[in-house]
Amino acid sequence: MNDSQTGVLALEDGSVFRGVAFGAKKTVVGEAVFNTSMTGYQEILTDPSYYGQIITMTAPMIGNYGVNEEDIEADKPMCTGFVVRELSPIASNWRSTATLPEYLEKHGIPGLEGIDTRALTKKLRVSGAMKCCISTEDISDEEAVQRAKDWEGIVGADYVKEVTCAATYVYGPKEAGWPYNPTRSTIRKPAREREIFKIAALDLGAKKSIFRELAFHGFEVHVFPATSTVEEIKAINPDGVFLSNGPGDPEPVTYVHETVRGLMNDYPVFGICLGHQIITHAIGAKTYKLKFGHRGGNQPVKNFETDFVAITAHNHGFATSEEGLAECGAEITEVNLNDNTIAGIKLKDKPVFSVQYHPEAGPGPSDANPNFEKFYQLVAQSKKA
Ligand SMILES: NC(=O)CC[C@H](N)C(=O)O
Numbered sequence: 614m615n616d617s618q619t620g621v622l623a624l625e626d627g628s629v630f631r632g633v634a635f636g637a638k639k640t641v642v643g644e645a646v647f648n649t650s651m652t653g654y655q656e657i658l659t660d661p662s663y664y665g666q667i668i669t670m671t672a673p674m675i676g677n678y679g680v681n682e683e684d685i686e687a688d689k690p691m692c693t694g695f696v697v698r699e700l701s702p703i704a705s706n707w708r709s710t711a712t713l714p715e716y717l718e719k720h721g722i723p724g725l726e727g728i729d730t731r732a733l734t735k736k737l738r739v740s741g742a743m744k745c746c747i748s749t750e751d752i753s754d755e756e757a758v759q760r761a762k763d764w765e766g767i768v769g770a771d772y773v774k775e776v777t778c779a780a781t782y783v784y785g786p787k788e789a790g791w792p793y794n795p796t797r798s799t800i801r802k803p804a805r806e807r808e809i810f811k812i813a814a815l816d817l818g819a820k821k822s823i824f825r826e827l828a829f830h831g832f833e834v835h836v837f838p839a840t841s842t843v844e845e846i847k848a849i850n851p852d853g854v855f856l857s858n859g860p861g862d863p864e865p866v867t868y869v870h871e872t873v874r875g876l877m878n879d880y881p882v883f884g885i886c887l888g889h890q891i892i893t894h895a896i897g898a899k900t901y902k903l904k905f906g907h908r909g910g911n912q913p914v915k916n917f918e919t920d921f922v923a924i925t926a927h928n929h930g931f932a933t934s935e936e937g938l939a940e941c942g943a944e945i946t947e948v949n950l951n952d953n954t955i956a957g958i959k960l961k962d963k964p965v966f967s968v969q970y971h972p973e974a975g976p977g978p979s980d981a982n983p984n985f986e987k988f989y990q991l992v993a994q995s996k997k998a
Pocket of ligand 1: 662857858859860861862863885886887888928929930931932
């Protein structure tokens with residue numbers, strides 16, 4: 614390590630970690646969060662829900678299999694910065710087209726290695742998610758701490774408008790490579806010989822794998838920008854409505870709450886993560902910021918309707934509040950067994966349901982995948998009725 618390689622990570626509480634710079638040469642500020650997934654760093658980097666965040670991976674070695682053209686949730690990395698304990702000196706995989714540092718450099722994302730990620734994670738667990746600055750340039754510890762403190766933070770900011778699509782597009786079984794997608798390394802059982810339903814999806818910062826799963830289950834997904842109006846969505850006469858994941862605080866995006874309020878009475882609705890939090894607000898209930906959030910692939914969720922526990926993928930820093938939920942017409946269907954936070958809700962008198970976790974995984978276990986089939990059946994039933 615020489616001086617030009619030293620980088621710094623500073624937290625708003627004054628803690629400073631020094632490490633080795635990789636990726637882009639830059640100074641950035643964001644929310645420090647940690648992800649406990651063992652693999653899937655490329656999906657994590659490109660998940661738009663990480664917009665505004667500096668991700669620390671708790672797995673001790675990252676970068677071993679490089680990066681490829683397929684395992685992406687968006688066309689470029691969406692997080693603000695990336696922190697690892699040890700960057701693998703070798704990137705080895707038959708699908709790999711570049712190394713992790715090359716990829717981050719190309720897309721202007723700074724990375725740090727050699728950070729004591731265990732100490733950092735413990736700090737975040739005790740104190741909660743914190744404002745953070747990482748720099749791969751030559752700045753002092755004091756300046757890095759000051760920059761972290763000066764950052765306005767994620768609460769109250771609308772990040773959805775930064776990551777939603779610019780125009781409407783269609784992603785159906787055909788676009789997903791039906792009957793199977795030969796560019797994916799796994800051949801998926803498609804929605805063969807079943808009726809294809811047309812759904813409208815509000816793109817709040819959607820992961821590609823969610824639309825892929827919807828398409829594989831028999832949905833032609835008409836993707837709409839987050840600012841689309843109720844009239845624009847109703848104009849395509851959809852069979853159902855889907856609300857995607859997305860970054861930031863669910864509370865300030867009131868224009869999305871209103872759109873969903875205007876659709877909820879007329880269509881079956883399914884929401885994932887931010888989509889779940891948006892349904893919460895649309896019915897008049899509340900969300901709150903979790904201390905340090907859930908990010909990883911091993912979160913146990915109990916479903917009261919099936920009595921099953923699923924191991925699920927999570928990436929969220931906010932959660933639905935139990936307060937006032939029943940009065941607003943919702944029922945809790947699932948809870949996270951680690952901390953009893955709400956992991957799923959449904960409306961008592963409407964075909965509307967949502968989950969806080971990620972049934973598409975990407976990366977993570979597929980235990981919760983049946984949620985997509987549940988939505989398909991809900992749409993099929995309401996079409997018949
Ligand atoms: N993955 C998501 O959709 C995240 C939702 C929201 N931004 C949160 O952090 O809670």
